[in-house]
Amino acid sequence: MSELPDPVLLTIAACEIGFWVFVVGGLALRYVARMPRPSMIVFACVPLIDVVLLVAVGLDLAQGGDVEFAHRLAPIYLGCTIMFSRRLIAWADVRFAHRFADGPAPRKLAASGPERRRYEWADFGRWLGAVGIAVAITGLLGVTVADPEQREALVSGFGVLGTITVIWLLTGPIWYSFGRD
Template sequence: MLLALIIAAEIGFWVLLALGLALRYLARMPRTGLAVLLCVPLLEVVLLVATAADLRDGGEPGWRHGLAAVYLGVTVTHGPHLVRWADARFAHRFADGPPPVRPPRYGSARAAHEWRLSARAIGAAAIAAGLLQAAIWYVGDAGDVAPLRAWQVRMRYVVGIAVVIALSYTLWPKRPPNGTADTRPPAASDADRETARH
């Protein structure tokens, strides 16, 4: 049941994202589209409540509860970025918005970009670990919490890998081939994109 709900939440995310952007740019109904996009976090609330209810009703803590915690952590830290990413491309394609700015490929700009990606991954791992700890406290001595603790250990690995990747781009920055310069402009902020769109 819980696994089916996780899958449904993932499908629901993409359905609401596509519907919200279609209403905003194709149907020219920006307020309605925004209202649909604002419903996306409700999926996370439903999954969180369902996970807690499953544990409350005597569900044995297992890998599905760990997966639910990880999914919630990832959607909290990556969901808003993904919505902005898709919005910029819809705006460019259907509303004469500016071309989406691609991330830098070389040098310190690329290293900074990798640290931002790592920060999101670390944030997701921290949220997941926190939710797992809350579940451990909630279950207490009533059940075997070893599967939940195993997921917490995996989150430490996620943090370590994220730091190593970002650090590698800092210590050994990627250089343009043949000494050519990276002429790509730095990534614009969301405010800059919104200003350029109007």
């Protein structure tokens, strides 16, 4: 018999789907149904998805679950949703407004130049914030619900964060600051 998928990984996938359901639902309420107040309530519920994931990971660790890839991914996912969700929602909002409410067409990001450099550095700054949040969440899980073995396994994922950070820095802000134009 095949092994069941990791419940934490399934929870991450469900949270990602839930995020987009809330975003599209909020935008549909705002622009299609012309109900701006209920749309704001839906958008205000988006952070609850992060709480669900944090609780799921915490419960799994507290029940003695083995730390797998998904346990190390969850804090990174949470950091990214906290740091990037506002921008993702704004990105989708402009497109919904254009499509359903005669809003202006989405503006294309410059391929190079000062505007692109600012964008790349701002995105990298968001990534650094996401890393900080991921480290804090990992630490919180490590001191609250994880046993010493789980804590060590959770922290072992920090190397991946460092690798991603270096690659992002080189292929994003550094590339657009010095490698283009």
